[in-house]
Amino acid sequence: MTSLWLIRGVRPYGEDPVDLLLRDGAIAEVGVGLVAKDAEVLDAGGLIALPGLVDLHTHLREPGREDAETVQTGSRAAALGGFTAVHAMANTDPVADTAGVVEQVWRLGREAGLVDVAPVGAVTVGLAGTQLAELGAMADSPARVRVFSDDGFCVADPALMRRALEYVKAFDGVIAQHAEEPRLTQGAQMHEGVLSARLGLAGWPSVAEEAIIARDVLLAAHVGSRLHVCHVSTRGSVDIVARAKADGVAVTCEVTPHHLLLTDEYVTGYDPLFKVNPPLRTADDVDALRAGLADGTIDAIATDHAPHAMEDKECEWAMARPGMLGLEQALSVAVEAMIETGLLDWRGLADRMSVRPARIGQLDGHGQPLEVGRPANLVLVDPDVRRVVSSADLASRARNTPYAQRELPARVVATFLRGRPTVLDGKAQR
Amino acid sequence: MKRHLLSAADLDLGDATLILDTAAQIDAALAGREVKKLPTLRGRTVVNLFFEDSTRTRISFELAAKRLSADVINFAAKGSSVSKGESLKDTALTLEAMGADAIVCRHSASGAPHRLAEWVQGSVINAGDGTHEHPTQALLDAYTIRRRLGRLDGVRVTIVGDVLHSRVARSNVLLLDTLGAQITLVAPPTLLPVGIGSWPVEVSYDLDAVLAKADVVMMLRVQQERMNASYFPSAREYSRRYGLDARRMAVLPEDAIVMHPGPMNRGMEIAAEVADSVRSTIVEQVSNGLSVRMAVLYLLLGGDSK
The missing domain is CATH 3.20.20.140 (Metal-dependent hydrolases)
Incomplete structure (x- = not known):
């Protein structure tokens, strides 16, 4: 099964907005106004992309x-x-x-x-x-x-x-x-x-x-x-x-x-x-x-x-x-x-x-720049949200967070591992 | 006053003075009475929760509660469910379900009474937690000083010994400072905590240099386990440099008193002739402990609070 994702209007490293096309585990295209037939589209306006x-x-x-x-x-x-x-x-x-x-x-x-x-x-x-x-x-x-x-x-x-x-x-x-x-x-x-x-x-x-x-x-x-x-x-x-x-x-x-x-x-x-x-x-x-x-x-x-x-x-x-x-x-x-x-x-x-x-x-597929041809391992972050941490909502089995009830900035909206989303809209995909 | 007595720092000058004054009133009320008992806490339940052996402190609290007509339960960690691995939290919830109005807690872990206080409705009284604090010991010491010397403000108190591991020293420093005393700590540098610079005290490594200016000398017990951990070379050297013997006692001002929270190592930190001298308040401290603990229980549980 191939995977094809078009991420629209994301700001790599907080810089100018671009579209990213992720195909078969890699970053296939980077540019403005990208079009891809059959791609799943993620509107990432306002989000920051990081490796x-x-x-x-x-x-x-x-x-x-x-x-x-x-x-x-x-x-x-x-x-x-x-x-x-x-x-x-x-x-x-x-x-x-x-x-x-x-x-x-x-x-x-x-x-x-x-x-x-x-x-x-x-x-x-x-x-x-x-x-x-x-x-x-x-x-x-x-x-x-x-x-x-x-x-x-x-x-x-x-x-x-x-x-x-x-x-x-x-x-x-x-x-x-x-x-x-x-x-x-x-x-x-x-x-x-x-x-x-x-x-x-x-x-x-x-x-x-x-x-x-x-x-x-x-x-x-x-x-x-x-x-x-x-x-x-x-x-x-x-x-x-x-x-x-x-x-x-x-x-x-x-x-x-x-x-x-x-x-x-x-x-x-x-x-x-x-x-x-x-x-x-x-x-x-x-x-x-x-x-x-x-x-x-x-x-x-x-x-x-x-x-x-x-x-x-x-x-x-x-x-x-x-x-x-x-x-x-x-x-x-x-x-x-x-x-x-x-x-x-x-x-x-x-x-x-x-x-x-x-x-x-020494993880070769990770920590790579957000460029064409690199592995599509990336995270999309909303930098403008602030959230109060609730220990009940954690995915870990344990609950020992020191940040409970504390308000912290930024939220992970999506994570991609080799072009496939592991997290979408802040929710784990499996 | 706060609901719990966890630290001597919980007491401001007004609270501390109120406890000492109440202890004095209790002493006066019971003096000469044949039946040494007040009906104040009838129907209230006091639990002595002792995770660490301390017969003296437990008996003192038990008698204090009984003299106020409270029901007293002694819950010793040994021979109880605690030794079967029950957690502090479960023990707390059990006591809570039984309706304990006050829990007197002795524990080898610093901060255990603070944890307990988060899990129960009743008042928690710290009867000694690890190397942290022992606030009722400081109260009885202050009460003893006030009775002997007539005041606390400006009194020069020298505390000698293992300050690093002493809950008695920590509580006394906090309380005596609140009450206006001038405190000097004397110990080998190995037995003073890093960070002591922020305490409201003078520090000296030389006992002989400070004795002539002491209204009160409080000797701390040297625990056996310190002797083999290179805090000092030998018991003999410790005793020679930091022990209070008759020769050193002779240097003290005329009215100065000698205190010790007990149990003493006679011949180690304190010589027998000093412990048994007229300056020694060691036996008085025990009976004053009773009055002060009655005052604390009365004020934390007494009629007007509920």
């Missing part, structure tokens, strides 16, 4: 915690958020540390058919941080794993981290480090500072993140490897990465939507919806993260979408699991933090949410 968003950091929870999220529900949340590809983190049960598990997740993604699910492989067996997982087998599997991470845990052993960085060069992989010095964060519950002192919650100091990033950029430079740093959350981390980049180290990093918007002030009521790892930091850190994303020190926005069952959040702060939903609101948060503040234009946002994450994850 389909790519998430480097998603927890889909399957296998193991299907009560919190499945590949199917997570894929739907992703499509509704404007994503056409997501990287599924390895901390499932069983852990994605073998070719078998990554292949299963990849296959489930294909069956769901809403976004390309690129499994992330664990760096170490069982995320235990002691023995390298079979990285090559995962790379060679049909899932074609290129990003490896023990996310949730830091690869803390410096010798093991060095070996991992070296080993993945054989298949051009990248280690995505969850930077958290474990001894400095034992029992940690929130950002260490004025508020942790007042609230009597054990502190997660910025230095625990920065010390690992500093060590890892030095290791990456020493062995000539590529390093990706997950969810940087502090001013100091941005400074270290900026300096490493200036020195020519092949380092990239990401920031989450919530670290661009929320601060540790939200912890004051002890509501575990705001418990996340790394923790919400200070307003000064938020400023630095926004500036770092604007100047390109930070390469990508990555959601760290972390669904949790109700009982893991409706409890005491210390007992709650860390993490928050992100896929469906990521673009809106980015618009509020970066576009409305004038820090990025739409082209810049497309670079940080699609182009660069696709490049880091």
Whole structure:
């Protein structure tokens, strides 16, 4: 079956309106007043077109915690958020540390058919941080794993981290480090500072993140490897990465939507919806993260979408699991933090949410410019709507959004994956 | 006054003074009586919900509620449905369904009483949450200081010990500041929280340097688990640098008092001869705790609020 869509009057990257003709999975024509017999027509007047968003950091929870999220529900949340590809983190049960598990997740993604699910492989067996997982087998599997991470845990052993960085060069992989010095964060519950002192919650100091990033950029430079740093959350981390980049180290990093918007002030009521790892930091850190994303020190926005069952959040702060939903609101948060503040234009946002994450994850069909001949992976955004987030309306199986009752700008109207709509009029198509 | 007592910061000067004055009236009303009981909370139900062992605090609240003629239920986490994995929320809803008018909550997790307060209609009283707060301890300490020294405004209070993990210290700093006291915290730097610069206190690492200017010295208990976590090299060194012994006590001004929330590590943070001296208010603190907790229950649940 062929697919033929004519998108009328859309503004690519917020620029002048054009028509886009999507045929057989690719952008066939770009121009004004296009005509195509038998095409389904989408009147996109006032909408902005961006290349389909790519998430480097998603927890889909399957296998193991299907009560919190499945590949199917997570894929739907992703499509509704404007994503056409997501990287599924390895901390499932069983852990994605073998070719078998990554292949299963990849296959489930294909069956769901809403976004390309690129499994992330664990760096170490069982995320235990002691023995390298079979990285090559995962790379060679049909899932074609290129990003490896023990996310949730830091690869803390410096010798093991060095070996991992070296080993993945054989298949051009990248280690995505969850930077958290474990001894400095034992029992940690929130950002260490004025508020942790007042609230009597054990502190997660910025230095625990920065010390690992500093060590890892030095290791990456020493062995000539590529390093990706997950969810940087502090001013100091941005400074270290900026300096490493200036020195020519092949380092990239990401920031989450919530670290661009929320601060540790939200912890004051002890509501575990705001418990996340790394923790919400200070307003000064938020400023630095926004500036770092604007100047390109930070390469990508990555959601760290972390669904949790109700009982893991409706409890005491210390007992709650860390993490928050992100896929469906990521673009809106980015618009509020970066576009409305004038820090990025739409082209810049497309670079940080699609182009660069696709490049880091080596997803060739994604993050491509909106030009003739490119894969028709794109999202149409209404920039002028503001909506109040309702946790009951989320596509995720879990409900742990930190944005409930909050008004956010912009809405994803449609998402196309290889020329077929996965979302139309704000509704998932399967 | 607010419906709950979760933090000493919930109390403004008027509230705090009202509680202390009410405690004094209760003391006066019961002094010399054979039957130490008031009918005020007859027919009301107070639940002591203790997720953490604390015999002293539980008994104090239990007796306070009984002396006000309330029905008291002790709900200890051990041996209850909680140990079978029931969540805090389900426990809260169960107590709510049973019609608890007040829930006195002790929990090892900071903020647990705050969560509880979102799920129940009755008043929640924080009887100590993790390393956060213990507001009735601060109230009884303030009451004790006022009884001994006659005032709180301008009183110089030195709090010594593990401030980082102390809910007693947090609540005392907030309440004593509200009441106009001047507070100095003394501890090794490892036992002071990052971010303490924003607290309304002076900070010193040197106990000897501040004792001569202290009207009140409050010694905090050093928990056993700190001793093996490199917060300080050894119990002996801690005791030598931060313990209150007879030699240090001699430096205090003439009328100064020595306090301790108990239970004490005699010979560690406080020497036996100090604990048993005339300056020590440690036993008074226990009986004052009863009066203050009666005042809190009375004011949160008393006739005019419903």
